[in-house]
Amino acid sequence: MKNPENRPWKVLESEYVRRRPWCTVRLERLEMPDGRVVPEYYVMEYPDWVNVVATTHDGRMVLISQYRHGLGETAYEIPAGCIEPADASPLEAARRELREETGYGGGRWRQLCVVAPNPATQNNRTYCFLAEGVEPQGAQQLDATEEIGVHLASREEVLELLAGNRITQALMAAPLWRYFYETRE
């Protein structure tokens, strides 16, 4: 299918109402192609993010768990994080995050997909990788405000978590379901 016609809205006014780590908010006044004006439109700015569907040589998958204050819950996730200025590429950021959050590394890597947290309200993308055959390579190296559990789960267990809506973060559910579709039996 051809791409839909792009009809960008025109920015009439733009200002930052907050510029802090994890809260950079741009307020804009926009004009639609037919001349209608949108007086108050907010865009949240973030760096691009990465995550990793990682499997060990014996076919288990590397999950993490951590408390997430937006929903107020501790849940299973896949390793993930921000692309830092020092990362040479999204792939390098993903390798770094897997290593820091779980201690796992090595294996064969490829990009699985690119998704967007919210094309309407956020300016960033998430690059999702598949890492097959990863191995323990040392201890976790956590950031100051991270407390992360590491869990190995079978393919069937991860499918059951997804099916039961227990891996809810959409940026992670999308590449996981894609992985299971592409490796379906």
Add this chain to the structure above:
Amino acid sequence: MKNPENRPWKVLESEYVRRRPWCTVRLERLEMPDGRVVPEYYVMEYPDWVNVVATTHDGRMVLISQYRHGLGETAYEIPAGCIEPADASPLEAARRELREETGYGGGRWRQLCVVAPNPATQNNRTYCFLAEGVEPQGAQQLDATEEIGVHLASREEVLELLAGNRITQALMAAPLWRYFYETRE
């Protein structure tokens, strides 16, 4: 697998720094279980959202396209929106959004999954539905700032869009990949 142990962080201070439609931001000072303090944590508050994987009686899928100013692109999506106070349930919100955005209705409905836009930074969930056998029931009924194209696509075309990262919104890619996995051949 058992749920991971929930270790909620304690809220020491909390204030709203902005309360506007599409931009309600809570700034909090938090304490982790081991006593470390997180001085500046932002939560974006939103209503819960819904979306719909809709198929027609002849097996085509109902897509929409619209300009999304966060990424500055017009892309394919599935019908979606907010649960409004007047909606009796997430299901009713999803039926309403499908009808308003595309003119399609009817069919057999069930919940496909529940995902979260971002459990770390947002307080809301997205309820995803499958509607099979929908039919055209009238004209679109769009909000003041909506301009939405309606497209019918085959299963193969939607798989190709997903595989090519052309349906990028993760809240939509997750239920679509789940649908394709659950109906895999």
